Amino acid sequence: MKLRRSKNTGYSGKRTAGGALYGIYEDVAGAPFRIGQRVRVAAIIDETADIQFLGKEGRVAYFEYTCGCGQRFPDDPMIGVLFLDVTAEFWKEELETISHMSATSSSRSATLQSAN
Numbered sequence: 870m871k872l873r874r875s876k877n878t879g880y881s882g883k884r885t886a887g888g889a890l891y892g893i894y895e896d897v898a899g900a901p902f903r904i905g906q907r908v909r910v911a912a913i914i915d916e917t918a919d920i921q922f923l924g925k926e927g928r929v930a931y932f933e934y935t936c937g938c939g940q941r942f943p944d945d946p947m948i949g950v951l952f953l954d955v956t957a958e959f960w961k962e963e964l965e966t967i968s969h970m971s972a973t974s975s976s977r978s979a980t981l982q983s984a985n
Contacts, residue, residue, distance in 0.1 A: 891933065891934075891935045891936075892930075892931030892932065892933045892949055893931055893932045893933070893934070893946075894930070894931045897932050897942075897943045897946070898943060899943035899944050900932055900943050900944065900946060901944060901945075901946075901948070901961040901964075902929045902948060902961070902964065902966070903929065904929055904930070904931070904932075905928055905929060906928065906929045906966060907926060907927075907928055907966065907967045907968075908926070908927060908928070908929060908948075908950060908964040908965065908966055908967060909924065909925070909926045909964065909965050909966075909967050910922045910923050910924060910925050910927075910950070910959060910963055910964060911924075911963065911964060911965040912962065912963050913963060914960060914962055914963055915960075918957075918959065918963065919957060922950075922952065922957050922959075925952055926952075926967060927950040927951050927952040927953075927957075928950065928951050929948060929949070929950060929951075930949040930950060930951040930956055931948075931949040932946035932947070932948060932949070933946055933947040933948075933949060933958065934946050934947070944961075945960075945961065946961075947959075947960065948960070948961060948964060950964070
């Protein structure tokens with residue numbers, strides 16, 4: 870089981886919740902997500918993750934393959950996710966994609982359609 874996360878500083882040189890000094894900030898063929906894709910933290914699979922992010926939504930910011938946490942290129946990177954003003958790293962098993970329309974909007978649309 871992978872039990873570590875990157876301790877590198879981010880591209881700005883500032884420490885973030887997970888860093889990306891050697892991150893790839895563009896799409897990688899075979900990676901589990903695309904840069905900019907909206908994701909939700911659906912699970913925490915190891916004790917190094919910060920539980921405060923569980924259930925939060927963000928955008929994929931980078932892929933990290935060199936921090937020594939057991940990543941494999943291209944399909945198993947450490948994935949940097951940007952939440953408003955902080956970035957945290959996750960494994961692909963911890964994330965799920967979310968649609969552009971929120972669940973509230975979807976249920977509201979369904980209610981309106983069934984009323985007509």
